[in-house]
Every structure is written in structure tokens, then in C-alpha cells.
Amino acid sequence: MKGLKVRDLQVEIRSGERRLVPVDGVGFEVAANECVALLGESGCGKSLTALALMRLLPEGADIAQGTAELDGIDMLALPEREMRRVRGGRLAMIFQEPMTSLNPVLTIGQQIEEALTAHGDASQPGIKHQARELMTAVGLPPERLAAYPFQLSGGQRQRALIAMMLAGDPEVLIADEPTTALDVTVQAQILALLKQLQQQRGMGLLLITHDLDVARDMADRVAVMYAGQIVEWASRETLYQSPFHPYTQRLFQVLPAISRRGQRLAQIPGNVPGPEVRLEGCRFSGRCLRVMDRCRQETPAWRQLSPDHGVRCHLADGVDPMAAPVAAPAPSETSASPSAGEGAAKATGPVLALQGLAVHFPVRTGLLRRTTDVVKAVDGVDLEVHQGETVALVGESGCGKTTLARAALRLLEPTSGRLELLGRDIRQLEGEALRRQRAAMQIVFQDPFSSLNPRMRVGEILEEGMRALRPELSGQQRAAGLARLLEQVGLPQDVVGRYPHEFSGGQRQRIAIARALAVGPALMVLDEPTSALDVSVQAQILNLLADLQRQQGLAYLFITHNLSVVGYLAHRVAVMYRGRLVETGPAAELLTRPGHPYTRLLLGSVPGRGLPETPASVPGGQAAAPGGGCAFAPRCPQMRRECLEEQPALRELAPGRQAACLFPLV
Amino acid sequence: MMPVVLWTDLLVWLLMAALVGAVLLIRRQPHLRAPWGRVARDPMAMAAALVLAAYTAIALLDSLHYREALPPGPQGEVHYAPEVKSVLDRLLAPLVERQEKSYSAPFATHAFARETLTGPDGQTIRDFPRLIHGGAHLADPVRDRAADILARLAAGLGGGLVIWLAWLGLRRGPRRRRHPQLPWRAMDVTLLALMLVVGALVALAPHYHVLGTDKVGQDVLYASLKSVRTGFLIGALTTLVTLPFSVGLGVAAGYFGGRVDDAVQYLYTTLNAIPGVLLIAAAVLILQAQMEAHPDWFETGAERADMRLLFLCLILGVTSWTGLARLLRGEVLKVRELDYVMAARAFGVSHGRILGRHILPNIQHIILISVVMDFSGLVLAEAVLSYVGVGVDPGMYSFGNMINGARLELAREPVVWWQLGAAFLFMFILVLAANLLADSIRDALDPRTRQRT
Ligand SMILES: Nc1ncnc2c1ncn2[C@@H]1O[C@H](COP(=O)(O)OP(=O)(O)OP(=O)(O)O)[C@@H](O)[C@H]1O
Ligand code: SF4
Ligand code: SF4
């Protein structure tokens, strides 16, 4: 068979006495002209599998056993000298972070030519020509060959990297989370490009991802990985229509989506185990809802349910291999427990009100550091958040979401505009008066690893806010408050004396939420609170946030790029583009019938609904905004001449809905 | 006997106290204990630490000063000797007292230069005279010397070995399971080496000049041991002086930004633009002139030399804080933007508390790493400065002065190599040990290197 065939791959890491096996008996195959997705949550061993196939394992990690045949030749047994020719040639790999994979001091052209020389004929004119062809193939204008990596956007860099990897004309291309660092809009383009290249060239594509929707768009067959093992292996249709393994079934159920609005998300209890946890029996048994006694003692063997569907689960034993697959059991706790009512209470005034808020960063250059220019990170934003309401702020990276949030909390000084918290103008407050207002507004950050001081115990972290903002509390009152907080966010009481590094991402995020809650805020700014978490843990946090809002009537300003989460959780949505709001409105309407072309572009890029039509186009929008006209014009398919003359302001489309477009879609 | 506390003594002992305090603190804090545990498990680091401990012991013994009482005067009043001695001097008394006339090679029994002697028969001849002390107990040096040295060496090594075995027995004894995680094998080997060297020296040094003598007949071994304190002080005290500057200014620049940052950056770019040696030379020369103009400032020569040493530390510190300050500024710029600092600001926590609880604890590893790394550099810097003549007091024992003294003699034939050799050997071991320990500490504390393992 042509293509890649992996059997019983085992990777071990030795550190002192301990032997960890983060990849334990993985097997799958990638046929020519086929895309296989390796799907799994963080730490399950996806990347190590890929690195093992490339024989690029980090120091200390080794291949303990297994074979990986490319056209019948076992690459794990090749001597390193021959492997060097295979690597980047017949088998190539692209990595997650496009910036660190390119050499910053060489032009794109030099790097592509280097790859070509290493894997082909070395005639100079031929190489130049091939490099230009590769650039066209990945949708970059050949002139960009002369550019340095820092002159390209993230998406362009990823394209350049793909061009380099195509230089060796690989039979199988491994892509390790190729789009995780990119915006949805760019992600959609890169995925479409990969799919198109795979089909045109008849390549095998091994796509490593944690995103079920990306896998659905791209893959022909899917391998689901959990704790170092493949637990299910099936064609895409089979997997998405009738998943068999309890883990796979559960993964589908925990996904937030607009269709699950108001319902409580199903959750998978616990965390993804790391390789240091040695599990007896089935590795999922600690979290499985259908666990049997047998599962805890006996490791389930690989079972073939049908020629194209295999699982590792004891439940498969009773199943006639040829019979129809079992239907997914009804999830037990999806019983509707509505989050805060659809139309949240708006009787009282807004908790947070921004009027014309602007944050401009001066660009200082030269010896005297004179201000030569300003970056208008936030440029005149009006926004209200009411009690018990979740307002989602969405937009591509760099559009100013985080800056807006920080300015709203006065962690950054706004340049101009009005900033009201619970009816008080807090922009004028200083010193002690401002400090007292801070209890009412709190923030939860994206990265649970940088948001907790590694040198402080959890108890100290949680008490810090209380000490600063509620100095009147006695030690006993604080301790009682702490206990209540931990209870609220679902953490055991004994975490108080431990340090942050002892906790998983999800638990840390709970601690961060508890820290913000500790001072009794009315408004919480949530800056991508779940995007660093695994999907199975994300559901737990989203449920927690919904519960807290229902109990305490908190107002949330929820910053995210994940539109499924927006659809599930938000009451209202504000879409931001280059420092301005371009559309606001109720979530349900806005997400189903977008009014602004940019909102439609965002929605069209969300994975899981098929790939966009025109993949190879050069991403627009990198050009400077035209003076005066609509900022979105360079990327807008609806653009007309009028758009370049006048900057559209937010205008009412329907009651409660506004868009800043001269030719709105609704 | 009257104890004398020199300024540097005080600082050294304060430093030791701070070190002990830090160790106690680290043992209590689990997040500090983990990385230091890694240092403690590293054989190379622990071997280096033992060697450094030996040096430190010498420096500390040399930092307990006193003046001896002279015989009481006619009215019974007590007078004290003008020269200040240290406990180390007392221990090394056999070395101090056994002064020759001038140069002699290691283990020599005869002087290095010919002299005009009067023979027993009244004839004047030019020959190498017997040394006054070196090998004086030998009846026929040419015949007996080798055998005598070997015998004493064997006895010394044997003694060292016995002590080492006793230590081993003690350690393996009832309390053997105390710290199983420490790399005992490497530490034992280092200890054995130290014991053997000490044993051999104890056996040989009272009878020979193991490292020869210098121009004025002073035992070079003694000079080397005395130089240890100077090198140690320069390395340790200077960093103490730099810390307030580099930490204070660097952290302030990074944390407050804006005008503070501009000012600090201006300061260190300006300072960096002036060659450090020039600044040091100018400062030292001014001080020297001042001290010569006011001999009444100091009661003893030792106090004067001490003041000059302290001043040298000060000026070295003032000129060398910029590197660490720049490093810290950059790091604080990063830490300041971290989410937990933002969260603290969202609580309205004061700047002082944010600095103390969030910023400093998270940059302390950089400070520490740079302090240990700088130590050996400063020891070497002292040697260079003293050699150029703008270092410590010329009357003070220091590696730089030893090298300086040996400089002219290198042109002699045959070469007087031992003085330079001894300074080199002592400095090499000190710097090597300090660097090895610093490397290990950096590997353990620096999060970037930690990720790789
Ligand atoms: N301190 C600063 N100085 C200058 N420019 C800045 C500063 N902080 C942010 N910017 C710029 O302001 C713009 C908005 O940044 P911001 O961090 O708010 O984006 P974001 O929407 O949160 O992006 P992401 O989704 O990547 O988190 C960006 O172009 C950024 O480069
Ligand atoms: S083997 Fe048992 S515990 Fe594991 S997934 Fe199947 S049913 Fe669940
Ligand atoms: S104003 Fe014109 S360019 Fe801007 S979004 Fe609307 S249609 Fe597109």
C-alpha cells in the first residue's frame, strides 16, 4: 500500500528511575490522497506521535517499539543518514507556531530555495522557477519571496512554511495544529489550502488537532486519541454519526453550540490524565459514565466493529461486529437547566457603560523619543453591559478586545470617552476613591498559567483582593469567605495551602474565578477564559460561569474568538474590527442573520460547516486602512465606491441591533 | 588581647548571617526548596560548593582580627601591638615566623641567589647559602631531602586519609539515612582530596616552604592563603554594593516606565560610555591622595588597607551595576504585563505590595544567578586592578599584588615562577568552583533551562 502505516508505536521518556510512556501502542494509517485527523486533547500524546514519526523526538524521549512504514520501508529502523533524506522529502511536517519555525534572518525565498536544494536538482534557474511556483501554489504572490518572516502576517507565514514543506514533494505531510495560533478567518483559508494541496498532489495528510470541527471539515478518517492510546478509529461519516467509544460520544456532547443555548452542558468530570498518571485497566475509566467493574482491572483490547471502525472499549465485546453501531446513550445531565433567562433583566441601569471610549498608544521613535504616530487600539466604542447579562466581544486578534477590557477596568488609562460603573463616572476617580470602586469590577484572564503568581499559595492569592479591598474583614471572616468561595467554584477546601503549579489548567481557571469573586464584583470581564482549556474542561468552566451568573446576577463582558461559545452563552454580541464596534445585537439574531459583512465573514470561517469556496486567495486586510473610508473595505466583498468616501457609523438595523455598514445585509 | 572589628569583617559576618538566614528561609518554602534541591543533587555543584566552603572558611578565619597585648608598662598600663592579626595568622604562625632573606624555590634548602659567603676556612666563596628555616633540620640536604619529603608526605597523606575514614565512618554510622538524596560519592571524593591536601601541607609546611618564598623571604603559601580573603571580599562585597543600584533602579525602570525609565536608561548608558577602569583608577587615586594627606585617620595600617579595600568594592560596585539593572528592567517589563500583576492591580493593591509580592519573588532567580556569575569575574577583576596599581593597598595580601610582585622576576633566569604559579593555582580553583556552582544554580533556577529537562 502506498502511504504511511503506523503500528504499535510506543514512545518512552526516561527521567531518572521513572519511565513514562506518553504514547503507548498507537497504530493508524494514512493512505495516499487521504486526510487523516489525529484528534485529542492536550497532553494525550499527539505531538509526540508526530515527532516520533519524523524521528525528531526531544532529548530523553525514545521510540521503544513499533513500526512506521512508508511504502513498505520502516522509517523507524532507517539509519539517521537515510532518515535525513526522507525527512522534509517524502515525509514533511509543519508546526503550530509559524513564527518560530521560520528563520527570522533569512528571506522566505532563501528558505524555500534551501529546502529545494536539499531535496532535488540543484540547478539555479530551475530552483528560482520552482520557488515561484510553490509560492503561487500556496497562494502567496511570488514577489513575497524577498520578504523576511517578520514582514508577513501569521497566516502568510504559515503559507510560506507550507511552501517550504512542499519543496521536497512529500508523500505524506504531517501538520501539527497548523492553525491553532491563527484567527478563525485565516484558519479557514489555511485549512482550505491544505485540503486543496492534498487533493491536487495526491498527498497523504496527517492533521493533528484538538478541534472536532476542524477534523470534521478536513478528514477522511479520524483517529481519536486519549492518554497515549488510540481509542477509536473510523471514517469521518461513521465517527460523526455514530461514535462508539464513551469518550468520543462525550466529546460531542460537551461542545457548546448555539443549539444548546440555555441548556446545561454535559461535562466530563475530572481532567485529562498526564503520562505520569499510571492507570490500571481502561485509561478513561475514571471519567467514564458507563464504567463497569471490569474496566478498572482489565485493559480493553482493540476491537474491530466493522472494517473501517475500531475501538478500545469493553463495551464493544458484546457487539456483533457486523451489526449496526449502538446509538449514543442519552446524556444524563443535559436536562434543561436554563442559564440566565434569554432577555436578561434590564430594569436597573447598566452595570458598565462606555461612551466614545478610546485608547491610543503613542508610537515613540528616534533619540528624543518624540511621538510620531498613534496606534488607535480602541477608537470610540459605545457599549453597555447590564446586570445578569453576558455581552460577548468578538473579533480577530489585534482588533483591540483586550485593550478595551483593560481600559474599561482602568488598568490602562483611556485617552478619551466616558466610563461609567454602576452609574458613577470612574474615569475621573483617583487613588482611594478608585480603589474602592475596584471591588465592583474584576477580571479573569485567558492563560491560567500566567494569571496566578507561582510563588504564592492559593489561599494567599484568594485573600489578596479581600485584604486590599475589604480591609475591614477580620481573619476569621476572610477564612469563612474563602471556604464559601471554594465551595462555589467547586474546589476542595484543602487547596488553600497549595501552590498553583499543583493544579491543572481547569482548576487554575477556577481559582482565578474565585479570586475575582472574592471581592463581590458586579461586573466580570472574562478575557478568553476557556480558550487555553481542553474542550472537556471548557464545558465545566462554562457551566460554572453560567451558574454563578444565575445565582449572583453578575454582568459578564465575555471576550472570545470562539463563536460556538458565544452562541451558547452570550445574550448580546458586539463585533469589533480595528478598534471600533461594527455590529451589536442579540446573540441569537446576530449569529443567524449577520448584518455586517465582517460578521458574516467571521461566521463563515467557523469550522465544522465545510470549507470556504475560494481557498487560495491572498488574505486581504493587511493593507493599510484607507483614509476616511470604511476600515473593512479592503476585505469586503460588498464594497462599493461610496464605502471609500465615508466611514460608516453604527446605525440601527432593527430594535436592539446596530451595524456600521452603508449596505448592511439585513 | 584586644579584638579589632574592621569594616569588612563586619560586612563579611553580616553576609554570612544573611546566607544562613536565606538557607533557613529556603528550607521552609517548598517552591524555593524544589530548585535548590536540584542544585543539592548535582554532584558537580556539591563538589564545587565544598571547595568554596574551604575557601570561605579561610576567609572567615582571616576575618577575626585582634591586636596582641604587649607586656604591661611600668605603671601596669596595657599597650597593644600596632599590627592587627587575625585568627588565621595565629594558626599559620609557623609560616609567618619562618621568614627567609629572599627568594627560594618550593621545597628548597638553599637560597635562590648566590651570595658571598665566608667559608669555614676563612675563604670567601660565592655560593647558594642554606636557608634559615627551609629544610634546616636536615644534616645533609642533598642526601636526605628527597627521603625526608617523601616520609613527611606519606605521614601527611596518611593522616588526611585517617581523618577522612573517620568522617566516613561517622557518616555511615547511626545517622546514615539522613540525606540520601545528596550526591555523597562526589562529596566524599572532594573531601578526600581536601583532606589529603591539608594533611600534606600540615606535615610539610612547618619544615619546608612548600610554595617557595618571595622577594622579602615571605612564605608564598602564607601569602596565598591570606589573599583568599581579599579575593573573597571583593567578589562578595562588591555584589552587595551593586544590588541596591541594579535591583532598585532596574526594577523601578521596568515597573514604572515612562520618565523613571528614561532617567535610569540615561544614567546607565552614560555610565557605560565611560570606561570603567578609568573611573576606578581616578577614584582610587583620589582616595589614595586623601589618605596620605591624613595619616591620622587610621590607627593601624590594617585599618587603612581595609578602608581602601572597602572603597574599592564600592567603586567597583558603582561601575558594574548596569548589566544586571538592564537585565532586570527587561524582565520586569515582562512580568509587569503578566496577568497576575494585572489581577493585583485590578484589586487596587499598592505599588509597594505588588513589587514585594509579585515582582521581586519572580525575578529573584535572575538576581541570584547574576550574583554568583559575577563573583568569579570580580575576583579576576581585583587581580587585574591590583596589577595595574589601582587595586587594593600594596601592603595587603592579594592575588593581584602577588602577580604584580612576580612580574619583574619572570624575566630572571632561571625564572621565579612559583609566586605567579601559586596565585594562579589558588585563583583558578576558586574561580572554577564558583563558575561550576553558578552554572548549576542557573540550570536549576532559570525556568528556560528547566523546561528542557
Ligand atoms: N502597549 C501597547 N503599545 C502599543 N500598541 C499596543 C499596546 N498594546 C496593544 N497594542 C496594539 O493594539 C492593538 C489591539 O491589541 P489588543 O491586545 O487589545 O488585541 P486583542 O483583540 O485582544 O487581540 P488577541 O485576540 O490577540 O488577544 C494591537 O494592534 C496591538 O498591537
Ligand atoms: S472500557 Fe469501560 S471505562 Fe473504558 S471507555 Fe469502555 S466502558 Fe468506559
Ligand atoms: S461600508 Fe461598504 S466596505 Fe464597509 S462593510 Fe459595509 S459594504 Fe463593506
Ligand SMILES: [Mg+2]
Ligand atoms: Mg487578547
